Structures are given as C-alpha cells and as structure tokens.
Amino acid sequence: MRVLVWALALEYAVYSEASRIRERLIHLGTTGWWIGNPDPDTTFLLPWLLFAPLCFLFPVSLEDLRQWLPWRLETSLSPKQKAWATALLVTAISLSMNWLAGRYPVPTVPDMRFGDGGPYIHDEFSYRLQAEADLAGRWWWPGVPRARELFHQMHVLNEDRFASRYFPGTGAWLAPFVAVGFPVGASWLAGVLAANLAAAIVRRTHGFAAGLLAGGLVACAPGNCVINNLLLAHGPTLVGIMTCLYAFRRLFDGVTWRWAAVAGMGLTLAMLSRPLTAASMALPFGIWWIGQGITNPPRREWWLGTVAMGAPLLVGFSVIAWQNHAITGSITLTPYSQYNRLYTPRHVFAFREGSTPLSATDQRRLTEYDDWAESLTWKLAVTNAEKRLKGSWAWSLGIIPLGMAALYFWLTGFRQARYDRLLMASIVSLHLAHLPYWLAGIMGYHYVFESGPLWLMLFAGVTVHVIRHAVSHGRLLVPVWIGLGLLLCEAVNYLPIAPGSTIPRVATAIEQITHAAGRYERFRRVIDVAALELPAVVLVQTSPADLHAEYVRNRPPFDAPLLVGRYRPEVYSDQALRTIFPDRKLYLYNTESGQLRPLEESDFSTDAARHPPEKTP
C-alpha cells in the first residue's frame, strides 16, 4: 500500500517536473537553473521522494539510537501537562506565523507590509461595514440620498437601506477588534483557536504526538496564515466548525447534553458566518448523530443532546430571520440573495447561469463584475473541483504530502478510525456543496478553505501511524525522512529557498490578493496631491481591467467632504450630475491613465496624476 502511494506521488512529481522542463525548453530555449521558476510542490520534493525507499528499508532501531544519543527519549510529562504544553506551543506558533505572513511586502505598493495595509479584497469592506453597524447597534443605515446608482459598493446592499450583504456572524466576530482598532486581531484569534482545536481533536484520536503535529501544521498552513491577515468570514466559520467537530469527538466517547450543546453552538457560529460551509461540513456528523438515535434505542441522553444541539441553531436561525427582516423586509429573503438578484445575477450557485436572461436596462447590475462569471458546465465544475482539491492541499502544506496522506487514507479507509472517516466525509461534502459554482475561489480554493485543517488533521493521524509502525520495525530513518519532508514543505511555503529564483508560496498568495492594492494606492496619492476643491465628488471611470478593483468606499451617512462614485454617463449626464450635486465640485478619475480632472474642464489634468511623487522617508 505504502509502495503504491509512494509510486503515485513519485509519478506525479516526475510528470510535473518533466512538464516544467518541457515548457522551459520549448519556450525559452534553455532549462536555466534547476530551481529557476520552480514548482513549489514538486521541484524540491522530487529528490526527497527518491530517497524514500532507503529510509523505509534501512534498518536503524530505537536501541541503536539510544546507544548514540546522550539524552533520554521518553518524556515524563503528565497528559494534562502535555495538553497545556501543546496549547502553548501551538498558540505561539500560530501567532508567530500569522505575524510573519503579515511582514511580507506588498509587491504593488512600495514599503508596505501585508499586515499593515488592507483591506485588500472587496469582501473585507463589506464585513468591516457590518462590524461597524454592530458597534453602532444597528443592522443598516439609510441609503445614499442622491444618485444612488453611482455609489453601489461591492457586496453592499445600496437600496433604501444601506447594509452589508453578509450573514451576521462575521461582523459580530470582528466587532470587538474593530472597536479597539486592531481588526485583524479577530482573524488571528480565530487562527489560534482553530489550531488548538485541531490539536485537541487529533490528540483524542491519535495521541499527543499526532495532536501536536496537527496543531502545529494548522498553525503553519500558509493559506491559513494569509487568510488570518484578512477580514473574512473564514476565521469565525473555522472556529465554529472546529468547535463543533471537537464536541462531536467528545460525543464519540460518550453522549452528554453539554457536548451536544457545544456542538450546536459551534455549528451556529459557523452557520452565522458561512451557512453553506457549515451545513455541508456538519452533514456527515449530523447523519451519524441521527444514526445513533436510530440504531441505539433512543435514550434520554440522546434526546437531551438533540435538544441541546438544536437550541443554539434555533437561536441562530432567529438571528438570521431578524437580520433579513430588518434589511430586506422579509424574514425569508436574505440580504445575500437580494444582493445577488439585484447586482450580480450571474454570480449564483447553478449550472448554465450564463444563459439566464438579464435585464439590459437594470442600472443596478455591476456589469463588469457580473459578466466575469462563466456559464458553469459539468466540465468546468469538475475542473474547479480539481483546482479546489489541489489548492486546499497546496495552501495547507503541499500537494505531495497531503495527496499521499489522502491516498493512503482512502486505500486503508476500512482500517481508519470512524471519526476520521467522518472528517473525510465532511471534506467530500464541502467539495460537493460547492460543485455548482463557476469560480474555484481566491487562491484557487477559498470556498473550501475550511477543509484545509481537516486534511492536516488526517495527515497527522496517518503520519504518526506510519511513524509508529516504522519505528516498531526498526526503521528509524522514516521519521527523519518525514520530518525533512515537512521542513522542506514549510521552507517552500515561507522562505525563498534560492533568493532571486524562488518565491515563497505565502508571497505568491499575497501577490495575488494585493494585486489591486497598487491601483488603490495610486488613486489615494492622486487625491492627496491634487488639492481638490472640497466638498467634492470624484467619479471613477473604470476599465475592464478593474474587474475586482473597488474604488467606491463611502461610509454612511454619505456627507463626507469627499465622496467617491462611479462614472456612469449612461445613467447621469454631466449636466444632470451638476444639477444633482450643485454644492460639490465634480472630478473625473481615469483608472487606466491615472488622470484626475475637473469634470467640466476637459483640458485640465494634474501632472501629479501622471507622475505620482516618490514617497519620501
């Protein structure tokens, strides 16, 4: 079995490297340096894989090692001490890695660190707006008073009521940290909690070493560390899911209403943040829970547990209904659905949504962003699923190690712990739930982001099993080999192994996420140096290249000296704009040329717009 797993991994690595060399030869006329433009998943791991047979076959026993090592191998810590030691270590690793990811430079903005800038993604503005609404004790603000069509913001309902389109959990999670001026702290906290919960779950199934490994790996996962520096829903969702899974792990040991309630609370938190993710991941465990009720004669504990689990969910549903009613006027229509229907009708979970007839005159539709959506076919759905699977492996540790662990797990599924099989089912369920969506996601996987820690938990279990087996058979090089592989993976994820030739995976993610930051920064600088006549409205003329770029970030109540809107001559002529905004000076900013000029003086332009001044230290 292990030979098959190894052979398939080797085959994948060889194929990938051969393709890389082929491309370079055909397109560049030379291969260049071996590690020039490497594939982070295979270039460095191919040699590692080649030495696997040696490590699995070369006999070095524990007795040999004891003779050579001057220190004792055994630990005298009690289980409780071990648990605390694990928690401290995992917390320290998680905080350090999140901080480290935040220290990477933003390539498009000189002198900016990833953790110091932001928000970078338009979702973040919406979540932050929701957190601010929570802090203000409200669900919504009154809508934009004048020329609303010019002030549509991404993922924000801009009708009579101005509100984030998202479910209420994320805003609530962010709110305390927004209040203290450290919003990203919410994501860091989520990262720490998720890693510790992963460690605790795996420790209960596979022991202390596996728990420590799982916690450490979740804390180091490059995708997690990047996402933990953003204001997204993944943090609270993951915490909720992991809490739920931990509670279920306890329920496996014995049904009690307390742990059922904890499971319900965790699931509620996840549901209030990303409902589809929460539902799909909890589904296998829910089936198991119902199965327990059916196969065993219903006991009092089970009924009590069901009630305890259901109560928080009911509360959660009530909160959602309240939010729906407050923003959309209907308890069944979510702001999310309403936003999709009005602004981005093609961004929906469905096949062939490209054929949906769209109203050409609908002035709310965010045309460029909406048209970005592809018509989903089964072929595209499968391709996306493959991308998400590979992405979840790549951004958690690496395609090769997690692929090997997954393959080993699938091949030996009948021998694996039932709880682990349910974890695998959760992963599958999450992928299936996102199958009918046309986009793979940010970094190729963010819709299945929450599956990453589950893969790492399974990996830790399988790895410790393989190590124990190897050590018991006198193959002490196996843990060394696995350790080297893990170090190599993390090195590829965080370090430029060959400076100038290789880019750490984390830096690649940051480059992808912050690609629009340079344009925002240029816009900000142009505004700063242009000496605008206030109050003013700057209308932004975007290009198709600005697909995700979002310059419109006004905050209610929309009476700031400077408002930024979209330039939409098809909706409002220049003359009409002057009538609507008689009290404000109008400017036009072209994102392509970087030029800013008063709307009524077409020959005017600022040199600063064309040549933003160098930032002085």
Added chain:
Amino acid sequence: MSLRADDAHKRMNQRCWLIVVGVLLPMQTLLTVWLACRDSPTSDEMAHMAAGVRILHQRDFGLYTVNPPLPKLLAVLPLLAEDVQVSWRQYDANPALRREWNVGQDFMWVNGTRSLWLYTVARWTCIPWTWLGLMVCYLWAKDLYGPLAGVAAAMMWTFSPAILANSALITPDIPAAAMAVTILYRFRQYLAAPDWRGAIITGIVLGIGELTKMTLLLLYPLLAVLMAIAVLKPGRDVAKQIGQFFLCVLVSVIVLNAGYLFEGTGATLGSSNFYSESLGGPRDDWDTPGNRFRGTALGTLPVPLPMAYLTGIDLQKRDFEGHWRPMYSYLRGHQQLGGWWYYYLYCLLVKVPVGTWLIAIAFLATLRCQRDEVAENRHEALLLWLAPIALFAFVSSQTGFSRYYRYVLPCAPFVLIGLSRIFATSWSQPRRWWIRIGSAGLVCLIIESLAVYPHSLGFVNVVAGGPRAGHWHLLDSNVDWGQDLYHLRDWMNQHPGRRPLFLAYSGVFDPRVMGIEAPRPPEQRDGQVPPLPMGWYAVSVNHLHGYDDPAGPFTYFQSRTPQDRAGYSILIYHVAEMTP
C-alpha cells in the same frame, strides 16, 4: 562463521545493498536526469537521433550503420508518444555517404525548439543503461571482495565524471560499457555452474551487448580464451562445455540478427559493396565500392550477420584507414593526421579524477601484499582484467585517428571493480593504510566530480589544470562536443547588454533553434587576422585550436584573454574597440 558473525554479515550485506539502491541509484538518476537537461544536443546525438527515428518510422537500419541500433532505438521509443515531425529530404540510401548528420539537422529544423525537449526525453530513456552498469559493478565487486567493496565500486561508477556525462547522452558508449561488464559477469556465473540454460542466457546477454557497439565484437575471442582456460581445469567435461559455448555464440548471433529484424542476414560475402581497404581491397578511388572477396571461394559464403551490421564494420574500418575524410587527431596543442598509440593513456592521465588515481595508487601498492590471494584466484583475475586490457590495447592499436576517450569507456567498469579490491576486508581485520587512502580517494572523487557538475563532459582533473585547461590537452568529445549552447543561452539572458554577440560554434546543432542569433566572427585568411568589430565573441575551443580545419579561421583568438565562458567549451572574448 558463528551465528552472531553470520547475522552481522547479513546485516552489512543488507545495508550495503540499500545504500546502493537507496542512495547511489537515486543520486545517479538525479544527476543524470539534470545533466541531460543542461547539455545541448551534441554532434553525434544528432545522428543517433536521426538514425533511431529512421528505424522507428521506416524500419531502415541504413543510417549511421557504424553504430548498432539498440541504444538509439530504445532512446527514441518514447517519441512515439510525442508529435514528432520527420524529414527524409537529405537521406540517401547509400550508407557510405554518411548522411546521418544532415538528416539529424533536418529533424532539428522540422521540430524547432520542440526538438530540444525530444532530445531530453530520448536522453532520459538511456539512463537505465547506467543503472545496469551500477548494479553489475556492485554485484561483481561484492562477490569478489565483499559488500563494502561493492559499494565503493558502485560509488566510483556513480560519480566518475566520464560515466556521468556519457550516461546523459544518446550515444552507445555507456550502453556498451554496461553491457560489456554484464556479459562478463554473466559469463562468470555461467562458468561457476556451467549448464545449457546458463549458456543460452549468456548468449542472449552477449547478443544484446553486440547490439550496442561494435567494439564488443572483441568479446567473442576473449570469451573463447576464457572458456579455453576454464575447460582446461581438471574435472571439467570439455566436450560438453565447448558445445555450450558454441550454443552461446549461436544464440548471440541470432539475437544480434533479431535486433536488425534479420535484414540481409545470410547474404553472400561477395555480394556486398565495401568501402574500406580491408574488405573492399586496394583501389584508386575510395568513393567507389569494392569487394576483395568477390570471385573467390569466400565470396560465395553466406554471412550470418545482418547486412547493415556488416556495412557498419566496413565503414568503421574505412574511418580508421583514413579513406573517408581527413580525420585529424589532437593532443596537447598538436594536431595531425593519424593518431598516437599512447593517446588513450594520456586521456586517462588527464580525464580520470585524482580521487580515482589515489585509489589506483593504493591498489597498485597493495598488489604485492595480496599476490598470494591473486595466485589463488587467477581465473577470477583473468575474467576481470583480460577484457579491459584487451579492449584498451585494441583501441590504442587503431592509430588511424585518436580522438575519443569515450572509446575506452567499456574498460571502466572492470577497472572500477578491480580497484574496489582495496576495500576488501574481513570484519576482524584492522583498518589498513590503503583503506584510508582509498576512502580519501572516494571523497576526493565525489568532490571533484560534483565541483565540475553539470559540466562533467569537459572534466579534466585538477593536476592537469582542471576543466578550464582541458582544451590545451584534448579536444572534440573529450571537452567540446557542442554541449554548451544552453549555457551560452543562459549567459545571454544574464547579460542582455553584452551585444553584439558573434559566435564560432563547432557543434552540429544550429544555435538559432534555441534563439541564439549571432553572426560568425570574421575569419582569418592566410594567417592575416581580420579587423574585428566591437562586441562579444563566443568561440568553441575546437575552433580556437583550428580542430579538423588546418586553416584555423578562428585560431587568432588564442592571443586574446577570454572574459567569460559558457560551460568550459565556449570561451567568451570582449573586443572593446574596433581592431585594425
């Protein structure tokens, strides 16, 4: 042996085997795979590739007949999975015209930059030959001197620069070396327990070996001699063993013919057209074929060999006789028509790493100490040493030209196995000084080899001045086989400002295919150095010494100091101002 000692011996055997399979084999694979990506297609590979593709597509063995078909055919097999374009525009049915390089160039043009990938894949397919050599080196050395010696022999095979460099090419030299040692190893096993089955297996192995390189024809008389010595031992069934030997030869000939699909097998000797003096007879015009057997009794005899094989022998002989084209030989700055008997000895001096020399010195020093053992095991010593000595002597005797160190590569595995003897120790024996020297030699060999990698083809040992000084000792496939175009391309990428670039490249592959657009530098005529425009000049060391071209149009660069280099075979000069 006590149970405990037996157990320890087993453990040691197992560990040594694992080191060979788990460390040396992957390491050699990695080194060879990458080397295959870093050396641009060498001159002869162009011809081998064309000939292999010709066999694959047309079932025609008439291209590059001086080399048997097996290595090139195996090399191009993966090309079946690729969209390969072919062109036979320059093909000619007359093998004496030697159109393989022209057809090779056509192959390059019709496939464009994809040909670079095709060459790489074909090279990778050749790597199992070197695995075979590695394994046999280990097994034979282990059988003779114990597992540690086996590891040492395998290590020397893995890191020897010449082995490494040639393992990454589509040429028959490593296949021949690997098969030569495999044949002898198999023959040794047969002699240990002679039977009919063993004779057939040995015949098959011998036949496969003969399909790699014609030099291995020498193994027939060598095996006959070894067999004769073996059967003279008391207690042997002479008649039976002679019968088995003939069966072995018969099987090998059948395998050899099968490798050519029995094309032309059994044609009479008088019906062929020969171009060499040896087979065609003396005549005035060497471009006109002859046949010294025609009209004689011998001429009526059917030849049990494929026609293309016979043609190959004839054309190879013609080359050595100097009747094809002027074949210049180069040694230490001196060029002449005709070679030197000591050429290959000199090659050993400069091309064999100092580490290997250290081991060899330790080996020679211990010969006296171990003569009793040698005397006891004379037949083993003969099996091991007769073949390399005979091969070396034979190749050295062909003084029509002396150009290629790789011709003696088939001797290498035997010598490495022999040298590994100094690592033969029983467990109770204290460590001797020669083992320390041998170990130091191994370390030295690894360092030397890796220090030059991936320019292993141009390796010259430190004592001889290192690879930078290689062209002052030897040329052609020993240091410049046209392998450094990728490095030149990289140099151009790294130095985009160093233009214009002029290129005097001595290989067959056209640099324009890989995007190197550079005119040739002005040529000197009648010893007059031409005016040189300002710019950068990349000059192959073959051209630097006027190799194969007595006019030496670019030898005037010898008076200049190179500013840089691409690999070790292309020197780069800078002309800062227009010279008069």
